[in-house]
Amino acid sequence: MLQHQQIDELLDSTDISDSYKKKPLKKNIAKDIDFKIEIPKYHEIFTNFGKKHVLQNLPPETARDISLRVAGLLKPIAFPDSITDIFSQEIGGLNFIHPVGLAAGFDKDGVAGLAMFQSGISAIELGTVTPYPQKGNASPRLFRLKEDKAIINRMGFNNAGLVHMVSRLHKLNNRKKPHQIIGINIGKNKTGEIADYLTCFKQTAHLVDYITINISSPNTPNLRDLQTPDMIQKLVSDCKNHAVQHNITAPIFLKLAPDLELSDIKILAKSLLKLQNILSGLILTNTTIARPELISKHKNQQGGLSGAPLFDISTDILKQFARETEMQIPIIGVGGISNGLQAYQKIKAGASLLQIYTAMIYQSNYLPAHILNDMAEYIKQDGYSHISQAVGAEL
Numbered sequence: 001m002l003q004h005q006q007i008d009e010l011l012d013s014t015d016i017s018d019s020y021k022k023k024p025l026k027k028n029i030a031k032d033i034d035f036k037i038e039i040p041k042y043h044e045i046f047t048n049f050g051k052k053h054v055l056q057n058l059p060p061e062t063a064r065d066i067s068l069r070v071a072g073l074l075k076p077i078a079f080p081d082s083i084t085d086i087f088s089q090e091i092g093g094l095n096f097i098h099p100v101g102l103a104a105g106f107d108k109d110g111v112a113g114l115a116m117f118q119s120g121i122s123a124i125e126l127g128t129v130t131p132y133p134q135k136g137n138a139s140p141r142l143f144r145l146k147e148d149k150a151i152i153n154r155m156g157f158n159n160a161g162l163v164h165m166v167s168r169l170h171k172l173n174n175r176k177k178p179h180q181i182i183g184i185n186i187g188k189n190k191t192g193e194i195a196d197y198l199t200c201f202k203q204t205a206h207l208v209d210y211i212t213i214n215i216s217s218p219n220t221p222n223l224r225d226l227q228t229p230d231m232i233q234k235l236v237s238d239c240k241n242h243a244v245q246h247n248i249t250a251p252i253f254l255k256l257a258p259d260l261e262l263s264d265i266k267i268l269a270k271s272l273l274k275l276q277n278i279l280s281g282l283i284l285t286n287t288t289i290a291r292p293e294l295i296s297k298h299k300n301q302q303g304g305l306s307g308a309p310l311f312d313i314s315t316d317i318l319k320q321f322a323r324e325t326e327m328q329i330p331i332i333g334v335g336g337i338s339n340g341l342q343a344y345q346k347i348k349a350g351a352s353l354l355q356i357y358t359a360m361i362y363q364s365n366y367l368p369a370h371i372l373n374d375m376a377e378y379i380k381q382d383g384y385s386h387i388s389q390a391v392g393a394e395l
């Protein structure tokens with residue numbers, strides 16, 4: 001078992017210059033890819049009607065709460081056997097049956113839990129959880145920008161706290177199937193300390209498949225200031241030290257913001273490469289505080305912007321990190337994905353896995369299945385036989 005000192009040695013011994021071994025991107029002769037997820041059509045029409053005519057007319061938070069509570073009514077997606085031939089990948093020691101997961105903040109308290117898997121996602125990231133329950137910012141704090149296919153939120157880590165989350169995780173673990181991956185996104189209370197991250201890690205890491213250290217939400221004052229090499233090294237190595245002492249194998253991911261300059265990215269990438277033995281992935285990105293051209297009346301609301309206008313911004317950041325880290329750290333691409341083509345663009349920009357959020361609000365509940373069907377076609381058109389061959393193909 002690794003001890004503190006060994007972790008320090010691991011950190012010291014990682015030489016960036018040696019670490020550059022770009023994955024060869026082999027083009028295989030296209031195998032006949034026989035892949036199609038059958039989407040329950042009547043069910044889709046019925047649930048989408050409810051979403052369009054009932055939920056979209058309710059206040060956004062009420063609509064989200066209701067949709068989480070009725071998620072179990074969705075007819076579950078059945079994956080064809082060929083899913084593993086094309087889409088399954090091992091990242092951070094975990095077997096992801098396919099790359100499309102649900103991003104953090106959708107089910108902050110694990111209310112819907114396993115029901116969200118019925119839409120066809122492979123993984124769900126619960127949270128952000130903070131040590132103590134907190135109400136978050138005052139309402140209104142969640143705005144639909146329908147015309148822009150976007151959302152602005154300034155929720156501020158509203159969540160029921162660690163004690164509640166731990167009891168939810170115990171329940172979910174008793175029922176979940178082996179291919180259903182559950183991660184937890186950890187943060188700090190508004191008036192909390194850096195130590196909040198370790199507190200959350202200690203209580204949850206043995207109960208989940210992976211842990212995301214989130215230092216990128218724009219709605220907790222000064223949280224993004226933690227995006228420095230020193231703070232990242234401290235947060236990741238403190239968590240890893242605890243993990244190795246307690247035989248916890250769950251990989252650690254780090255979620256970053258899209259509002260970073262190339263000069264910041266270069267500095268961060270250098271230090272992230274030194275952590276690659278203890279950091280299993282980067283989640284890129286969270287919401288943006290930038291305001292690209294928007295038309296909706298809510299465009300000037302304060303908070304983080306997600307959805308369609310975030311796609312280009314977050315994909316650029318993803319590409320820059322993939323280049324600067326020389327594809328040595330797996331990336332989970334998130335931000336503005338709303339169809340199979342955009343999902344595939346993130347993959348070609350260097351993402352191994354993907355997450356979606358805002359498009360699930362505006363589109364079919366079976367969006368993950370639609371994305372997979374379309375991506376299987378693009379993989380075939382490009383002459384690949386497995387998604388991993390497309391990762392970073394357009395860097």
Ligand SMILES: Cc1cc2nc3c(=O)[nH]c(=O)nc-3n(C[C@H](O)[C@H](O)[C@H](O)COP(=O)(O)O)c2cc1C
Pocket residue numbers: 103104105106108127128142151153155157185214217255285286287306307308310334335336337355356357358359
């Ligand atoms: C209402 C809302 C709440 C969110 N809450 C969290 C959160 O608690 N923690 C987190 O890391 N990201 C949170 N996010 C960010 C998403 O996980 C994701 O990074 C972002 O929305 C970009 O993806 P999208 O364009 O597909 O929505 C939230 C996003 C929204 C819209």
